[in-house]
Amino acid sequence: MRTSEKPAVNTAGLSGPASRKLPVPPRERKPALAALALLLILGGALATTLLVLRSGDRVSAIRIVQQIGAGQRFTPQALEEVQIADTGIAYVSWSQRQKVLGSFAAVTILPGTLLTSDMGVDASEELGPGKAVVGLALKPGQMPQGLEKGDRVQVVYVPGDEGEGRVLAQSALVHGVGEKGGVTVIVEAQVSPVVLQYASSGQIAVAELPGAR
Structure with missing residues (x-):
């Protein structure tokens, strides 16, 4: 009685579907988050640029270094020039110092004060007639x-x-x-x-x- 044997099958050289890896599903993309990240990057860059430009926009102003009482005349020793950022406040420019020296303090001005136009008057009531x-x-x-x-x-x-x-x-x-x-x-x-x-x-x-x- 003869036993039937099936020949061995060599699978080393298979190139069919059985030898292929399962496909990996593509990652889900989130375009909204990507767009937000891009906007944040651009916004930060713009803010940095504006800050640099703004910091370079400086003006010359007058700072009081000695106390000046109300009604007293401004003196050269009480004034000094400083460079400050242009904040839009109407500080008196150093170029106007000669005009300032011909005026009087409208209020008592403490050392360290940046001079504004409303702090001075052309004529002093304290030193006026009477x-x-x-x-x-x-x-x-x-x-x-x-x-x-x-x-x-x-x-x-x-x-x-x-x-x-x-x-x-x-x-x-x-x-x-x-x-x-x-x-x-x-x-x-x-x-x-x-x-x-x-x-x-x-x-x-x-x-x-x-x-x-």
Whole structure:
């Protein structure tokens, strides 16, 4: 009895469908996210460009380096030139400094302030008609420490034991402060003779009015 044998089949050289890999499905594309990423990149580049261009757009301005009291004239020592970014604010240009030096402060201006046109006036009410500038030689105890130009003070008559004191000027503007106790104040012209009379005999003192400008 003969056993039937099937010949072995060689599959090493198959090139048909059985030897091929299964196809990989293509990745799903998200065009909306790609477009958003592109917009963000372009927007960032545009913002950076504008920032660089803007930072180079600078103007010359005037900065106050010494306190100037209301009604006082601007001085060359109180001004300095600075370069600032052009923010659209109407700062006074350094090229206008000569005009500034011929004007007066409309308000008390502190050091570090960038000057604007509304901070100055052509004529000072403090130094106008009816006003007088008087100098006072004061001793320690007759004036507060730290008094500065632009402060407001009361000018007081202090007779000592001879009588009661009284206020001669309610709100005088300090026009200048010397190194050795000398103080210059602006008072009404009608009281200036009395102030000078008492000042000559050492019967004048000044009291600071904090917050008064």
